[in-house]
Amino acid sequence: MNRVVVIGGTSGIGREFARMRAGRGDEVLITGRDAHRTDTAAKEIGARGLALDLSRPREIGAALAGVGRVDHLVLAGVSRDDNRVAAYDVDAAVHLVTLKLVGYTEAVHALRPGLHADSAIVLFGGQAKERPYRGATTVATVNAGVTGLVHTLAVELAPVRVNAVHPGVVGDSPYWRDKPDEVLAGLRERTPTGRLAAMADVVDTVDFLLRNRAVNGVGLAVDGGWLLG
Secondary structure, eight states: OEEEEEEEEESSHHHHHHHHHHEEEEEEEEEESSSSHHEEEEHHTOEEEEEEEEEEEHHHHHHHTHHHSSSSEEEEOOOOBBBBBBOOOOOHHHHIIIIIIIIIIHHHHHHHGGOOOTTTHHHEOOOGGGGEEEEHHHHHHHHHHHHHHHHHHHHHTSSSSSEEEOOOTTSSSSSTSSSSSHHHHHHHTTTTTTTTHHHHHHHHHHHHHHHHOOOOOOEESSSGGGOOO
16 A cells, blocks of 8 residues: 555546545545645545645645655646736736746655655646647746756655656546537647547556656656647
8 A cells, every 4th residue: 555645636637646546545645725625525535635735835844744654746736827928917927836836846845754765756747838829828837847847856856756747638627628629629630649638548647657666757748649730
């Protein structure tokens, strides 16, 4: 049995991963911004819940104090904004950069005493770093920053392994599943596999990155070859 911590495990892919690992018999801790929502989600998937806001990094250390041994750590907390240079929202940009780069790093720092030689970490990035869209000014930037963060953490935390998963369009995720059919159809047409990635695909990839002891310091795309379309 592994002890698994999922930062941002109350919804979407983070929740699906936590549910899968809890169902496998692992001891799972999930975090979310809202205490009630986190506790509810934890009970539903057979995990333990802890309130934590990645965008308030000075509070992360106290929130994670006493977690203990961590075999697998997944940093899946995300936030989206629609930010453009022509109409730049500084507050939204600072929020997202703080959440994903400073927050992720501080969470690792806070949990570092519980990591050991066989521990593994997976960070969530995204393919907007390779194919930005209008409004992705901050999203593309922070996801590119995840690559640098993975590299430095893999060096600093060695022999702990650190990798990233970079999903493309995840068709059944909360963000995408209610998009107009014509939008999703157009995305499928540009994807060589003819299908969009599913949350199960991303969950499987995260599990692989945590299990495979020879994979370290990489960013793995899960997009069906979308960048080739």
